[in-house]
Amino acid sequence: MSAPVAHALELRGLSKRYGSFIAVDAVSLRVDRGQFLTLLGPSGSGKTTILMAIAGFVAPSEGAVLLDGADITGLSPERRDFGMVFQGYALFPHMTVAENVAFPLRVRGLSRADRDARVRGALDLVQLAAFAGRRPSQLSGGQQQRVALARALVFDPALLLLDEPLSALDKKLRAELQDELKALHRRVGRTFVNVTHDQEEALSLSDQVAILNHGRLVQMGAPEALYERPRTRFVADFLGKSNFLQGTVREVGATGMALQAGATRLVQAGAAHPAPGRPALLSLRPEKIGLLAGAETAENEVAGTIASWAYLGAGYSLSVRTADLGEIRVALPAWRAPIAPREGLPVRLGWAADAAVPVLEDADAA
Amino acid sequence: MNGGYPAGPLARSIAWATVLYLLLPITIVIPVSVTDQRYLSLPEHGISFRHYANLLGSESWLASIQQSFWIALGSTLIAVTAGTLCAIGCWRIGRRSTELVRALMLLPLIIPAIVYAIGLYRWFGTLDLLDRFLGVTLAHGVTGIPYVVITVSTALAAFDPRLEQAARGMGASLGQTLRWVILPRIAPGIASGAIFAFIHSWDELVLVLFIASRNVFTLPRKIWDGINENLDPSMAAVAVLLIVFTVALLALDGALRARRQ
Structure with missing residues (x-):
């Protein structure tokens, strides 16, 4: 050449x-x-x-x-x-x-x-x-x-x-x-x-x-x-896997916002946000969610039970049923996993305020 | 077919009856051609090859054979060129309307030869093409087109259109694509079409009866006249030669197809 x-x-x-x-x-x-x-x-x-x-x-x-x-x-x-x-x-x-x-x-x-x-x-x-x-x-x-x-x-x-x-x-x-x-x-x-x-x-x-x-x-x-x-739900869904969390904007601050989803309160980092009272959609990748042990805490916490799970070699894929956020998919590394997954096991999920991303519904993005 | 059920006795006997029905009338000329009599008949006292010798020694028979050969060759050239271009054109355009063009090209197969011949007779008269080598070659060439269109279209149906796209994408002009990519892939189809077009002209009689009289006297025409006039067993000998020649051409076609697979 x-x-x-x-x-x-x-x-x-x-x-x-x-x-x-x-x-x-x-x-x-x-x-x-x-x-x-x-x-x-x-x-x-x-x-x-x-x-x-x-x-x-x-x-x-x-x-x-x-x-x-x-x-x-x-x-x-x-x-x-x-x-x-x-x-x-x-x-x-x-x-x-x-x-x-x-x-x-x-x-x-x-x-x-x-x-x-x-x-x-x-x-x-x-x-x-x-x-x-x-x-x-x-x-x-x-x-x-x-x-x-x-x-x-x-x-x-x-x-x-x-x-x-x-x-x-x-x-x-x-x-x-x-x-x-x-x-x-x-x-x-x-x-x-x-x-x-x-x-x-x-x-x-x-x-x-x-x-x-x-x-x-x-x-x-x-x-x-x-x-x-990702800018829209489609992009987040098509590239990799994603959970979508639906909530209503409660408070908006300089560095983030608070959302309400049923009885669960979520904090989300970021600058530009919709006005209070408006619905908001977050995309949360399964690998950015952790299992909280004992007294461990996180900026966002939600409790649920394992609805189903699969062993994928490098990790486990868990589907966790929650009261306010529906089923949340969690990717858990298999190497020294903190729990042995089984159906019905109660777990606490935690993720950081900057783990999720606000995305637009596809109809709104057009 | 492998693994199918073997044919039953009824199916077998019908199949053999059909084969015999197709072959017997053709094979009857073989004993007739070696008759020792002076007229068309089965051999009575022994086998004689004198009608073959007669045939190959006769200038008028050899002239007819030669004329038929050149006419068949010329008309094959016309049919192959026109038929191949037509098939490729229809294939490239690929619209519904090209189906109509293809159907139109098959007309010579569908229209009774005698109807076509009457039309040609009128038309060739005004064009001064009657009883001329060129006229017969043109008529045979045009009526040979359907065979080429059919075989080339079949070959093109198996041609991956992405190969053409690939060639064009790499900078090949239409002519280069045709020469280096399309034609080599459909060559067996063209060869088959050429063989059929050749055979078509080689044994065509109806058109020749209408548009030729003395100058152009093809082999089928000579056989026809011979049967009508003098029942010479040379006709059987020439028929056998015709069969051998045609079978050889078909075997060639088969060999070409086998090589493709």
């Missing part, structure tokens, strides 16, 4: 309608040079349509796609200069691995010697040099995926687009290839745009994650920011 030339990608008010169905609804976002962006959402959220619009396979109804500030909305796919890893890889079955990787170079009219050198480089990059003469059907799923990557990168494209690149692989292989993909991104230093419905993949791979639902961009940010400070 030659010196990395990364490009910035921007979408401005991108919409795609199919008849009365709105697949993508006024999505605007920006990826900086060399960043790894993941479009994350459930099926039907419009993420693949956005990728296809970036590639030029789908013509947007409105809006523009810009590469380094230049409008490329009207360009046909073959003139956009992107590499793409398709869902299911789309390797040419009648060509060998080397011929597949050489395809974009052949299209560009490179001489055979140039082609051979770059194909070798690209296959080395994905550690498949030994398989150059094989047909795609003779490779495993993981190897095919790497061939697709080499083919997408061999011509130094401005952008690399990935359409659910890992979805066809089993779980263990997926984790391995996630690491490889991340290392590859660092090595080639190019702008990557990835589409997935797998939230773990999105968190572990990306510099930026854009969360989509019903064709709309709900929230975009670094993985930590999205996980720690």
Whole structure:
């Protein structure tokens, strides 16, 4: 690979309608040079349509796609200069691995010697040099995926687009290839745009994650920011697991507020809050809740009984029934767990005032 | 089929009866072709190959065979080019309206050949294409299109459209995509279509009877005239050669299909 030339990608008010169905609804976002962006959402959220619009396979109804500030909305796919890893890889079955990787170079009219050198480089990059003469059907799923990557990168494209690149692989292989993909991104230093419905993949791979639902961009940010400070119930629910606590605002202070949920009083840190008397919704991650032993106290405390539990290897997942807050899910590390879980066991749950985050109901966020 | 029930005696006998019904009329020409008589008949006193010798020594028969071959080759070229492009076009556009185009392309199979021939006769008259090599080649080429459209469409149905997207995405023009990705994948379908189009022209008679008279005298036309006029056993010999040639072509088609799988 030659010196990395990364490009910035921007979408401005991108919409795609199919008849009365709105697949993508006024999505605007920006990826900086060399960043790894993941479009994350459930099926039907419009993420693949956005990728296809970036590639030029789908013509947007409105809006523009810009590469380094230049409008490329009207360009046909073959003139956009992107590499793409398709869902299911789309390797040419009648060509060998080397011929597949050489395809974009052949299209560009490179001489055979140039082609051979770059194909070798690209296959080395994905550690498949030994398989150059094989047909795609003779490779495993993981190897095919790497061939697709080499083919997408061999011509130094401005952008690399990935359409659910890992979805066809089993779980263990997926984790391995996630690491490889991340290392590859660092090595080639190019702008990557990835589409997935797998939230773990999105968190572990990306510099930026854009969360989509019903064709709309709900929230975009670094993985930590999205996980720690989700803006809406959907984001908190889709990225990881979350409890939702419903209460009424009682008092609002400079550094936080107090909520009332039935007979339980909750304190919540943070600056901006709704007015007293208004309903409020908190998102509380299961791993931020502790079990209180004996005389231990916490800023927020609630008593309940274990309704059900499961052993997950690294930890226990408890579902604790409470009077005012419904069932609360708690993630408890298994190593030196303070209790042996069993159904009906009374427990006290505690969490800090800054453990939960106020979120908007999805209808209010729209 | 593996693991199915074996066929019962009734099913077996019906199946064999059907096979015999299909094959016997064809195989009857084999003994007839080696008859020792001067007219179309079964051999009486012994086997003789003189009708084969007669056939291969006859300039008029060889001329007909040659003419038929070139017409079949030319019309195959027309049918393959037009049929393949049509099938690929319909496949790429993929709209409901292309179903209509595809149905239209099958018309030569559906419309009785004689109806089509009457139309051609009128039309070719004004175009000065009657009794000319080009006229017959065109007529056979156009009526051969359905075979190619069917086989190529079938091959395209199994073609993953993402391969085309992938090629375009990597910068390939439509022409490059066609040449390097689509055509190699559907080549067996094109070959099958070509073989059928060739056979179609090779044994076509009705159109030839209408649009050709003296200059163009294809092999089927010569057999037809021979049967009507002089009952020469050379006809049986040529029929056997025709069968051998056709079976060889079909075997080639089978071999191509086997290689694809």
